[in-house]
Amino acid sequence: MSDTVIQVENLGKKYMIGHQQQERYTALRDVMANGAKFLGQRLLKPWGKQSANPAYEEFWALKDISFEVKQGDRIGIIGRNGAGKSTLLKILSRITEPTTGRIRIKGRVASLLEVGTGFHPELTGRENIYLNGAILGMSKAEIKRKFDEIVDFAGIEKFLDTPVKRYSSGMYVRLAFAVAAHLEPEILIVDEVLAVGDVQFQKKCLGKMEDVGKEGRTVLLVSHNIGMIRSLCQKGILLSKGNLIREGIIEAIITDYLSRSSVDDQETNGEIIWSINCNAPGSKEIKLRSIRLLGETGKPQSTFDVENPITVEIIYEVFQVLRGMRIVLQLINQEGVIAFASTDHCQRDEDISSGCYKTICKIPGGLLNKEKYKIKIHVGIPNIKVLIPGQEFISFLATGAGNHGSYLAEKWPGVLAPKLEWRSCFLDKIVN
Template sequence: MSDTVIRVENLGKKYIIGHQQQEGYTALRDVIANGAKSLFTTLNPLIQKSKNEANKSREEFWALKDVSFEIKQGDRVGIIGRNGAGKSTLLKIVSRITEPTTGRISIKGRVASLLEVGTGFHPELTGRENIYLNGAILGMSKAEIKKKFDEIVDFAEVEKFLDTPVKRYSSGMYVRLAFAVAAHLEPEILIVDEVLAVGDTQFQKKCLGKMQNVASEGRTVIFVSHQMAAINNLCSSCIMLQKAELIFDGKTEYAIQKYLKSGIEIQDNSKGNLQAFRPSWAKDLITSARLLDLNGKEQSSFPLGSDITFEMTFATEDVTKLKAPVMGVVINHATFGTIGGVNTRMTGFEPDNGSYASATMRCTLKQTSFLQGDYTVDIWLGDGPIDVDTLTGYLSFRIEETDVYGTGRTPFADLGVIFLEPTWKVIPH
């Protein structure tokens, strides 16, 4: 008997996108007029050309194209890819929320899905009632739900609000209860989307631990996340989607490398567009950012132990100046997440001049101890205590493998991100 629990064959999903030709609302008279036009067009072939022109406002969009893979019982599979790659569409098809346009999918076992905040919850029902409702949807008997009830409530930490309608819950409370129900009612297949990003760090760790326990019991876990550290810690294999197509299916280590490489390529292609790395609240003040080596030369790759300079140039309008410009640098490891940050205000550095309409600011980190691997940098600009602009992940660099110990062996990058230089001693007895 096969241990394959999910088999996807040549899966495709097509949507029709309507492009609005004019602004404004649709009144009843418009509906009647459009209906009459449609009938007239059907009866009169002479204006078929006009009908064809109207069809140009409808566009086919393939969210998934020819995707095939298998997942076996007990696998912990990560699904990764950039925004718009097709991850959520794939999960909705696997969860039986939507039907594929082409191909087929076969699933063996009960599926519990957590795809967005409040999935499967009724807002008017209390937390207690929604636990029983969700359990019933998953095919659990009332006795089975009751057996797990206390464990679910304890995990979700919502006992105080158990008899409150969930429409009054915060997004964090919603997610905690939804995940607790999905994970504790013993589905054969547990599907968790990026929704865990809503919870705090402690809860995310708690959820990852629970998913590891679920997998150790022989059940299957499918996990979608943009956090490579979480994917690396939980998943033994990964599926990578790019522009609606499956481009990799294999070991997590190689999938993450491919994902990071694609991200660096996207960054390189977008370097001329600072706005792509700027959140909606930020002002357009940072005009450039660079990484420099010890000699002031722009670089994207450094040996372990190098000095690295982070440079930021800003310019304001002629009539405005920054009274107290602050530069901040946050360094993120591609797999392990944020590893450190520093800013001028934190370290007590004060610019000489009182205010600046434009300037170049530099931060140099001496003899960096980052291990080999890929890193991204967030550069931000403040005016005193107020953040005014930031470029998130605009800069990226790689630390090369380096024989720092002089033994011909490089440190193990999967053990962390910081190079350690020990002294050893043996005390004979």
């Protein structure tokens, strides 16, 4: 159709992966022996089938991908690490050639894939703006008309005449995005690179990409930030291990992705235990020994009704006296949003001698929404030392009918779904 700006047909990308050979080094005699062996095989069987080289293996980053993008679509491409998202964007940006299939693109493409892509490090910010504009096929007059707007958006006026090789990664991204978005491409392709920028700049970028979409131009966005994908994109593409799993309305794609992620997560059955001899998380001062999620029966479990409390039990071993140590627990939902954080205040000003300890945190019932959560634990002495860096250790699933008195097993909006106190009474008259 005439409004199709990207058409991908049976797209595939193959890489050859080299494997480390077992020998520690290759001597001259090995090279000569291998050469003689190969020459002998060619003389004995000149037309025979050559055996595959065991030092290399085929890896298909993308396999038989087909889809269409319409003008004005804002597409979110999601999937786990290694799904093929970045490879797909590189092919669409004509940075990488496909192995099989073909793509048809109608319109000018601007890409922001990696920090520094498309910039010459020795040139200044001013010179790189004109260089990128010329690469996109714009005249000097067109670039000059947009120049002030680009500089203002990037916020790098003081460093405009400084070589970009001296820019921080954040400055690089700000200028690169400003150039890509303001030089009026018909198609804007953005990878996870926006994660480098600060929160305020990310909001500016989201607003700009929304404006680009409203102007009838097309946006393709790869991000692990599901909130960003949901707020910006109308449609989505889900990739897994190089295969296109599904495409369609973004909310359905996100739901499918999150459900698959939950299934793929390693099940711990509500507990994780580190033996004394293993490399348990921690430092020379303290190490974790176990984390358990306990239900009302006192036994570990990985699924809880939202109405029931959850007890988080943390057992750890201290090897030297610690003062002011605190354990911080964060509850994170499946979209990576922190539901809440809590700490054990009771140990803030106490000396903790060497030995084994058990700390318990109780999450009340009637608080959580229906979804999967992860528990992140951080241990440290505030403003002095990190003892155990924050890490997501264990997950659980909250199920049930919800905390709003609903008879339907539905998930309510928001990270939490607390039971709040409500009261109603009859009024004889309205008092102004």
